[in-house]
Amino acid sequence: MLHIAVLDDHPVARHGLKSMLAALPDCDVAVSVASLDEARAALGDDPRIGLLVADLYLDGGRPSISAISEFAERLPVLVMSASARRADVIGAIRAGAAGYLTKSSSPELFRSAVMTVAAGGFFLAAELADLLQAELAASAATIEAVPRLSDREEETLSYIARGFTHAQIATRMHVRKSTIDTYVERIRTKLQVGNKADLTRAALRRADAAEPRPDTQ
Amino acid sequence: MSRADAGHPSSGAGAEHAERVLMRAFVLFRLGGLLQIGVAVVTAGTRQPHSLAVVSLAAVITAESLGLVALAVRRHRVPPATLIALDVCLCVAGLFVGAVLARRQDAHSWGYFMYPYSLLAGVGIGLGMRPGLSLACGTGVLMGGYIGSALTELGDPVWNVIPNSLTYVCNIAIAAIVAHTLRRDGRNLDRLSMRLAHEESRRAREQERARQARLLHDRILQTLETLVRDDRKLDGVLRDRLVAETGWLRAFVRDGEAEPCDDLEEALRLLAEEKTLAGLRVELHSEQLRTAARGLPPPSVATVEAIVGAAREALTNVQKHAAVDRAVVRAELTDGEYIVTVLDHGRGFIADASAAGTGVRESIKARMAEAGGSGTVESGPGDGTYVELRLHATAPSTGDGGTGRRVGPGQR
Numbered sequence: 001m002l003h004i005a006v007l008d009d010h011p012v013a014r015h016g017l018k019s020m021l022a023a024l025p026d027c028d029v030a031v032s033v034a035s036l037d038e039a040r041a042a043l044g045d046d047p048r049i050g051l052l053v054a055d056l057y058l059d060g061g062r063p064s065i066s067a068i069s070e071f072a073e074r075l076p077v078l079v080m081s082a083s084a085r086r087a088d089v090i091g092a093i094r095a096g097a098a099g100y101l102t103k104s105s106s107p108e109l110f111r112s113a114v115m116t117v118a119a120g121g122f123f124l125a126a127e128l129a130d131l132l133q134a135e136l137a138a139s140a141a142t143i144e145a146v147p148r149l150s151d152r153e154e155e156t157l158s159y160i161a162r163g164f165t166h167a168q169i170a171t172r173m174h175v176r177k178s179t180i181d182t183y184v185e186r187i188r189t190k191l192q193v194g195n196k197a198d199l200t201r202a203a204l205r206r207a208d209a210a211e212p213r214p215d216t217q
Numbered sequence: 218m219s220r221a222d223a224g225h226p227s228s229g230a231g232a233e234h235a236e237r238v239l240m241r242a243f244v245l246f247r248l249g250g251l252l253q254i255g256v257a258v259v260t261a262g263t264r265q266p267h268s269l270a271v272v273s274l275a276a277v278i279t280a281e282s283l284g285l286v287a288l289a290v291r292r293h294r295v296p297p298a299t300l301i302a303l304d305v306c307l308c309v310a311g312l313f314v315g316a317v318l319a320r321r322q323d324a325h326s327w328g329y330f331m332y333p334y335s336l337l338a339g340v341g342i343g344l345g346m347r348p349g350l351s352l353a354c355g356t357g358v359l360m361g362g363y364i365g366s367a368l369t370e371l372g373d374p375v376w377n378v379i380p381n382s383l384t385y386v387c388n389i390a391i392a393a394i395v396a397h398t399l400r401r402d403g404r405n406l407d408r409l410s411m412r413l414a415h416e417e418s419r420r421a422r423e424q425e426r427a428r429q430a431r432l433l434h435d436r437i438l439q440t441l442e443t444l445v446r447d448d449r450k451l452d453g454v455l456r457d458r459l460v461a462e463t464g465w466l467r468a469f470v471r472d473g474e475a476e477p478c479d480d481l482e483e484a485l486r487l488l489a490e491e492k493t494l495a496g497l498r499v500e501l502h503s504e505q506l507r508t509a510a511r512g513l514p515p516p517s518v519a520t521v522e523a524i525v526g527a528a529r530e531a532l533t534n535v536q537k538h539a540a541v542d543r544a545v546v547r548a549e550l551t552d553g554e555y556i557v558t559v560l561d562h563g564r565g566f567i568a569d570a571s572a573a574g575t576g577v578r579e580s581i582k583a584r585m586a587e588a589g590g591s592g593t594v595e596s597g598p599g600d601g602t603y604v605e606l607r608l609h610a611t612a613p614s615t616g617d618g619g620t621g622r623r624v625g626p627g628q629r
Contacts, residue, residue, distance in 0.1 A: 086504065106498075106543070126545055130502035133549075138508050161502050162603075163545030163560040 002118050003048045005031035007039045008055040008080075013103075017053060017080070020107055024114060034058075036067050049075060051118045056081035056088055065091045072096025078117045080110075089128060090135050094192055099123030121181070122188040129160035132191065147190040156183040229407030235399040236294040242392075243295045243344050244286050250337035251282055257330035271318050278311050278334065285341075295396075301345040305355050308335045309362030316370035329371070332381070335359060339385050343392025356389045430470045438466050464494045479515040481555065482506055484525045485548055492532050492544075499532065502547045509550035516555065516610060523588030524557050524606050527581045531559040531594075531604040534577045539563025539602060553611065555590075559604040565596040581606070 004021055006029055008014045018029045030049060031042040036058060043049055052071050056063045056079050063083070071077050078099045079092045089100050098117040101110060109125060116123040124132075136149060149157065152173070159169040166184070170177040258275050285304060288296050295301075308331070315331035342355040360382045367373040367381070441463045468491045482503045489499035528546060535544045541563035548557045578594040581604060585592035590608030 126500065126547070127502055130504045130547065134504040134508035137505070158549070161505065161549075162547040162558045163500070163562075164603075165562075 002027045002050050003030040003046070004028065004051045004053060004114075004118075005033070005039065005042060005046075005049045006053050007033055007036075007058070009034045009058045010055075013055065020110055021053070021114065024111055027114070036064065039067075039071070043071070043074065051075065051114065052077045053114070054079055056083060056092060063088050063091060065095045068092050068097050069095040072098070076117045076120065078113055078123070080105075084127065084131075086131050086135060089131050090191075093128075093132075093188070096192070099125070100128055101125060102127065122184055124157075124160050124184050124187070126161055126163045129157050132187070133157050133161055136191075149187060149190060153183050153187050153190075156180055157187060160184075229403075229410060231403040231406030231410065232400065233293070233403075235403030238399060239344050239396050240289045240292075240294050242395075243289050243341055246337045246340040247282050247286050250334040251279055253333040253337065254278060254330045257333075268318065270314075274311060274314055274318065275330070278307070278331070281307055282338065295341065295345040298346045298351060301341050302351075302355060304338070304341065305359050308338060308359060311335070312362045312366040313370060316366040320370055320372075332363065332367075335363065336384055336388060340388050340392045343389040343394075344396045346393075348393055348397055352389070352393055356386060359389075360385045433466065434470045438463070438470055441466065461494070461496075465491075468494065479518050479521055481516055481521050481524060481557075482510075482548060484521050485528065485546060485557070488525055488529055488532070489546060492536070495536065496542065497532060497536050498543045500543070500545045502545065506548040506550050506555075513550075513610070519588055520555065520608055520610070523584055523590065524555060524608055527584045527592055527604075527606050528557055528559055530577055530581055530584070531602075531606075535559070535561045535563060535602065538566065541601075550610070553609060555606075555608050555610060557606045559606075560601065562601040565598050565600045565602050 004027060006014050006017045006021070008017065011034070014032050014034070018032060021027050021029050030046060031039075033039045033042055039052070039054075043052070052075055054064075054068065054071065054077055056065075056068070058064050058067075063081075068077055068079060072095060076098045077096065078101070079097045080101045080103060081088060081092075082103045083089075084102045092100050098120075099113045099122065101113055101123075105113075105125070113123040113125070133154075155173065156169060159172065160166075164172070166180045167177050170180045173180070254275050258271070261271075281304065285296050285300065288300070296304075311331045312335060315329055319329040339356075339359050342352060342359065346352040346355050363385065364378055364382050367378045368375065441459065444459060485501055485503060489501040492499045532544055532546070535541065539561045541561050544559060544561040546557065546559050548555070550556075581592040581594060585606055585608065588608055590606065592607075593605045594602065595605075596602040
């Protein structure tokens with residue numbers, strides 16, 4: 001049985017998440033909280049929790065990137081936010097989130113993400129892959145320390161952004177599906193190594209200059 | 218016959234004009250050469266009677282030249298390269314025969330008319346043969362003929378023969394350069410004219426479409442929207458249907474009034490919205506495109522229209538045949554090439570067995586090929602359908618409507 005904690009400051013959103021998670025086999029929403037303090041307390045009290053589904057904007061105008069970083073050291077974190085801003089997505093992944101979904105994601109995508117992240121994997125949605133490819137290219141142009149993806153990793157990222165499943169990509173690239181899983185893990189690792197603070201700041205600067213602030217939830 | 222030596226039957230007015238100018242040059246040089254023969258024969262005839270051989274040689278060369286001139290005038294272009302090659306062979310034979318006759322009559326300085334004739338006639342090689350091996354061979358054979366005849370039959374010194382032979386190279390090279398430039402300019406002129414014609418035709422279509430859109434807006438859309446707003450008059454199902462149709466009509470009217478669009482991401486976003494409104498949830502991923510295209514000139518209107526038109530066909534195919542309500546469109550710019558993909562996880566089709574699949578495949582391919590790009594459609598039963606559209610950012614376009622950044626949808 002997978003015990004899940006839900007962190008969202010909107011009661012209706014928490015209720016929706018609970019409903020969707022309840023439909024998954026062997027899942028139980030053990031904790032449903034609205035604030036970071038409540039989440040810290042609940043996670044401390046209940047060591048069985050195996051997954052945190054967290055909103056990024058909690059009762060304020062700034063994303064809770066540092067909190068994601070704090071929680072990600074203890075358990076897998078799946079971020080679910082209304083924001084699709086590149087800075088938020090990249091910031092959350094670099095802070096250690098194992099997946100990022102926007103609130104417009106389909107229930108099937110959500111279930112798939114929960115199962116992947118709960119199993120210790122990195123859930124790379126097509127939308128996220130598109131953002132990552134853009135970010136890595138932009139970072140590589142401005143920051144020398146950015147690790148470069150290999151050709152095969154770049155190819156994998158591109159196929160994911162086009163909407164292919166790992167199994168379909170494996171067929172197209174004539175490798176096993178486990179190899180694609182490995183490429184995805186390597187992409188995640190490369191994204192999170194190096195001077196994270198510098199990379200995140202650079203991403204935030206670029207994104208802030210290019211995009212308006214989103215509505216927060 | 219080489220491509221460069223004559224205009225294609227379907228050539229435009231520019232290419233035809235270039236061929237006519239080159240034909241006139243060919244004729245004038247050839248007549249100039251014949252004049253050299255005439256002057257030599259007449260001048261020599263005043264000193265001593267001609268032998269039959271001299272008169273025969275002059276007659277053969279004159280007849281052959283006049284034949285070529287007649288052919289050129291009739292075809293409105295320089296004779297084909299094969300005839301030019303035969304002409305070179307005859308010229309070389311004439312050079313040898315002329316040299317033998319000039320030596321026998323001790324008439325070297327005035328009787329060897331084949332040399333000045335061949336200098337002018339050789340210009341035909343530059344005008345009629347494509348730059349490359351055939352041109353070099355033609356020049357070499359004519360030069361070799363002169364050098365051989367002058368050294369062996371006339372006994373001219375090498376220091377005299379070699380500089381003389383270089384005159385052939387100069388004449389032919391100048392003719393080849395002029396011919397190449399004229400033909401190239403003619404083709405460019407035709408391309409520009411065709412583009413202009415396409416543009417005028419496209420503008421006319423757009424004006425007509427805008428007129429129809431205005432009529433639809435004023436006569437029908439406003440009535441429909443009034444009905445939709447006053448929902449007391451309609452039951453739920455009918456109202457939902459009306460809302461959908463009104464949305465479609467609103468999008469159609471907006472497209473009709475829009476300016477041509479050179480913003481690929483914006484055009485794809487509008488396409489995704491339109492399809493989503495029609496019941497197909499389209500996920501558009503275009504962050505990579507936005508990042509990669511930053512600071513670069515926008516694509517041409519023709520590029521955007523080709524890609525968005527092909528993507529629209531792919532999405533319509535998903536709606537009709539895939540039995541799914543979701544598709545992913547991804548747009549990227551990699552190595553100077555726009556790549557737009559459309560993927561669904563629907564039921565797919567067998568390429569050769571499905572008329573619908575074959576139709577959309579050919580239609581997408583043709584649309585992209587026309588714009589200078591490529592389109593591929595991959596599908597199999599149960600495997601969904603994957604469409605990949607590729608078009609280089611610098612691909613030549615035939616219907617470019619300008620490069621100013623304007624926002625609006627593509628075409629329906």
